[in-house]
Every structure is written in structure tokens, then in C-alpha cells.
Amino acid sequence: MNNPQKVKISSIRGNKRGVYEVVLSWYGPDINPKNNKLKRNQTTHYLKDKDGNNIPYKSGSKTERNKYNVNILAEQWRVFEEEKRFPSGAMLFLSFLDKFEEHENKRVERGEIRPITRDGYISVLNANIRPYFKDKNLKLNEVSKANINNFYDYLFDVKKLHSIKHITKTLKLIFNLAEDLDLITKSPVPKRRKLTSESNENRVKKHCLDEEEMAKVLEITKGTYLYSILHIGFYYGLRPSEILGLRWQDIDLKNKTIHICFTAVKSSSGLYCAEKTKTEDSNRTLPILDETVQIFKAIKTEQEENKRLYANCYHKEEQDFVFRQKNGKPYLPSSLHRKLNKMLTDNGLEPMRLYDMRPTACTRMRQKGFDAKLRAKWLGHTKTDITENVYTHVTQAEVNNSVNQLL
Structure with a gap:
């Protein structure tokens, strides 16, 4: 046989x-x-x-x-x-996606990737790849470059460029695994496909706020819980996951320092916490301003009052987070993003991402004389080229003011 x-x-x-x-x-x-x-x-x-x-x-x-x-x-x-x-190249592509999901779960168990990373891949899998290929009835070794190009044509009609880049990364991982298992001879996903769209409306651009814009955002959110979060992001350049992961044990008000060593991000099961940062260099201790000390003290006072008011109904979290809702539950990035942009649009300002605080902080540091190495240290970057080429921007105000130097 x-x-x-x-x-x-x-x-x-x-x-x-x-x-x-x-x-x-x-x-x-x-x-x-x-x-x-x-x-x-x-x-x-x-x-x-x-x-x-x-x-x-x-x-x-x-x-x-x-x-x-x-x-x-x-x-x-x-x-x-x-x-x-006992998978083979003749198995259905959809069946192999189950195999890929099992493989990613094992990578989490081995500590190779974080659960939140795995959740991102599986989310892309279930929301985009499975639905498109569901009725194609293709076997793994039958998926061709033409099939992948047709998939991209579909994606450009319904998705933004930023989302397509995430889908591409997951696609490459899927077919790379199939290659490693000798189930296919070559991945049908182009190794260096330039992802561009005919129109610029799908392009996701990082937005760096200038001093005036930052001041307006802080003024609008003053008196709300968003103000404290934005203050930390704009002044110190922390990632949103690092801000939401701040715990009281990481803050030394006496010596005016914060230790960034813990992260909290949204996952499919709620809030995923990790006792490590994105990279080793992201684990850092930073000095803080007197104004920040006062903000932390005010947050602490309010939390203690909320604990008293909510009593047994106060949410008991394993981690003693600095930024919590009145009932003690931690904030989710998505809810912060929605609340912030509603306030901004209601006041006639452009929407922004929480991550925009980071390039804004880095650009302000350059304007105030911080060199590349110092900015990289503040932002927790391993290399200065990321700090310089991705996070440091030249504002329009700087361009306008520089015209006099041409004389």
C-alpha cells in the first residue's frame, strides 16, 4: 500500500x-x-x-x-x-492553521514568545485568514502565489495598510512553519513584498504633537484620569503598556524615581501582565519631576478613598497598579483610546493614538538638548538608530522657524 x-x-x-x-x-x-x-x-x-x-x-x-x-x-x-x-502537504490549508495554532501555544509554553504575541497571531488568523480561505477548499501544498496575491487584492479593498502588515507577518510565520516541517518546498508568500496602496488614506502615520498641541491635549484632559496618564507619556516617553503596568512598588516618591520593569497590555482574555519589559534595555529607572511626584500622591490619596467607599466591592487585583478605575479594575488601552479621542474631537482637535505620546516625548527631548544616547536610555531603546529614525521628528514649527537661517 x-x-x-x-x-x-x-x-x-x-x-x-x-x-x-x-x-x-x-x-x-x-x-x-x-x-x-x-x-x-x-x-x-x-x-x-x-x-x-x-x-x-x-x-x-x-x-x-x-x-x-x-x-x-x-x-x-x-x-x-x-x-x-500526521500532517502532510496534502492536508487542507485550514487544517494546517490548527497545527500552526498548536505550535504557537507550545512557543508560549517554552517562553519563546509572550501570550499577548500569540494572541495577536491567532486574532489575525481567525478574523482574516480563516474567513477568506474557508470556502477555497485548498490543500496546503496547493496554495500558490496567485492565491496569496488574490488575498492581498481583497485585503486592500477592506483593510488599512497597518492591518495588512500584521496579516502579512502572520502569513509568513504560517508558511515558514510548513517549510520547516517539509510539508511544502517553498512559501508562496513573497519575502519582500512592498505594501503600498494607491491612495494615502490607508496609510497609518505616526503623529508627533508639537508643544502647543501637547499643551492643548493636557488642558482638555485636566481634572480627569487621562491627564495623569498623558503626563507620564508626554514627559517620560513610556509605552502605554509600561504606563498601565506601573505599580506602587515601582515608584519611589522619596528619591523621585520610577522603575519600569512591568507591563500590562490587552489580550483576548482581558489584561495580560508580564514581569518583564519589551527588551532588557526597556527595564530602566528614571528620575521624575516634582510635578509628577504630586500627581502620584494625588492618585494614591484618591485610590485609598475609593477603597473605603467601595469597601468589599473594590476590585482586588493581583498587582497593585497605579492607574485603576474607581472600582479598582485596571484600565484597558482600548477604553482609554476611545475616551481620549472623544474628548479631543468634541474640542475640535485631531484624534491621536496613545502611542503618539512616545515620539512626542522623544522629539521634545531632542529640542531640549538630549543627545541620541540619552534619548534612547529614556525610551528604553537598545539602539540609537531606532530613537533617531523612528521616534524623533522635526515639527512644522521648527521648519517654519528655520527659514531665517537661510539668510
Whole structure:
């Protein structure tokens, strides 16, 4: 037999619940330590009709089996398990996506990537890749460059460029894994595809606020919880995840320092916290201004009052976060973003991203004489070229003022 079955049907039987089930068995990939041979494994599946109901077992006769297509359904489960446990290039592309998801879960277990990173890939998978390829019925080794280009044509009609870049990264990971497993000879995803759109409306541009714009944003949010968060971001250049991850144990009001060593970001299950920063250089201790000390003291006083008012209803968080809602729950980046941009648009200002605080802080530091190495230290960058080329901007006001230097 050219293609022997690796997963076999051990039996088709009726169980104690009086319904049909198929028992599947296979050897491997684990080794039995007792005899140093491949370990025998089994799994059981209920057989269901087209409406999703369990098929009742009465006599198990040939007539009964034919009536409900029992043998066909059992073979479908056998093929599914074989593709899942012994993948090949002939498996369906959608089935391989399950394999990719398992692989990313194992990478999290090994500490290779953070859960929030895995969640990002899986989100892209379920929101974009699965829905598009769902009805294509393509096998893994049948996905061609033409299929991928058609996918991109579709994406440019419905997605922004920023989102397409995230989808591309996930696509590359999927087919790179297939290559590593020798399931395909070459990835159909172009290694260096230049992602551009015919119009600029889909382009996501980093927005760096000038001094006047920053002052307006702070003025509008004064007296709200957003003001404190924006103050930290605009003055110290912290990432949103670093701001929301600040804990009282990381703040030394006496010596006027903050230790950035913890992060909190939104994940599919709520708020994901990590006892490490994005890079080793992101773990840093920064001095703070007297104004910031007073802000922290005011936050602490308000939190203690909220604990008293809410009593047993105050949300008990494992981490003692600085920035919390009145009921003690931590803030989510998405809710902060919505609240901020509503306030800005209501006051006639352009919307901004929370991350825009970071390039704004870096640019202000340059204007105040901080050299590249010092700015990189404040922002937690490993290399100064990122600080210079990505986060440091030249404002329009600087361009306007520089005209006199041409004389």
C-alpha cells in the first residue's frame, strides 16, 4: 500500500449513552519508556447527523449503519485525526492553521514568545485568514502565489495598510512553519513584498504633537484620569503598556524615581501582565519631576478613598497598579483610546493614538538638548538608530522657524 493509514478505526460501537461512537488509534509520536517503542494512543468521537445530533445506537446492524452513514462519518473522523496528527502537504490549508495554532501555544509554553504575541497571531488568523480561505477548499501544498496575491487584492479593498502588515507577518510565520516541517518546498508568500496602496488614506502615520498641541491635549484632559496618564507619556516617553503596568512598588516618591520593569497590555482574555519589559534595555529607572511626584500622591490619596467607599466591592487585583478605575479594575488601552479621542474631537482637535505620546516625548527631548544616547536610555531603546529614525521628528514649527537661517 503506497499510503498506509497512520490513524486506524479500532471500532465503531454504541456506548453507554446509547449513541454511536468511533474509536481511533495510532502509534507515536511519543515513546513508551517500558519497551522503548512507539506509544499506542486512542481517541473517541461521537458520530452526529447533519443537524449535529448524536446518532442513536439500537442494534448496530448493517441496515442501521447505512441509514445514518455511520461508516462514512467514522472515516471522516479518521481522516481528520490523521491530518491533524500526521500532517502532510496534502492536508487542507485550514487544517494546517490548527497545527500552526498548536505550535504557537507550545512557543508560549517554552517562553519563546509572550501570550499577548500569540494572541495577536491567532486574532489575525481567525478574523482574516480563516474567513477568506474557508470556502477555497485548498490543500496546503496547493496554495500558490496567485492565491496569496488574490488575498492581498481583497485585503486592500477592506483593510488599512497597518492591518495588512500584521496579516502579512502572520502569513509568513504560517508558511515558514510548513517549510520547516517539509510539508511544502517553498512559501508562496513573497519575502519582500512592498505594501503600498494607491491612495494615502490607508496609510497609518505616526503623529508627533508639537508643544502647543501637547499643551492643548493636557488642558482638555485636566481634572480627569487621562491627564495623569498623558503626563507620564508626554514627559517620560513610556509605552502605554509600561504606563498601565506601573505599580506602587515601582515608584519611589522619596528619591523621585520610577522603575519600569512591568507591563500590562490587552489580550483576548482581558489584561495580560508580564514581569518583564519589551527588551532588557526597556527595564530602566528614571528620575521624575516634582510635578509628577504630586500627581502620584494625588492618585494614591484618591485610590485609598475609593477603597473605603467601595469597601468589599473594590476590585482586588493581583498587582497593585497605579492607574485603576474607581472600582479598582485596571484600565484597558482600548477604553482609554476611545475616551481620549472623544474628548479631543468634541474640542475640535485631531484624534491621536496613545502611542503618539512616545515620539512626542522623544522629539521634545531632542529640542531640549538630549543627545541620541540619552534619548534612547529614556525610551528604553537598545539602539540609537531606532530613537533617531523612528521616534524623533522635526515639527512644522521648527521648519517654519528655520527659514531665517537661510539668510
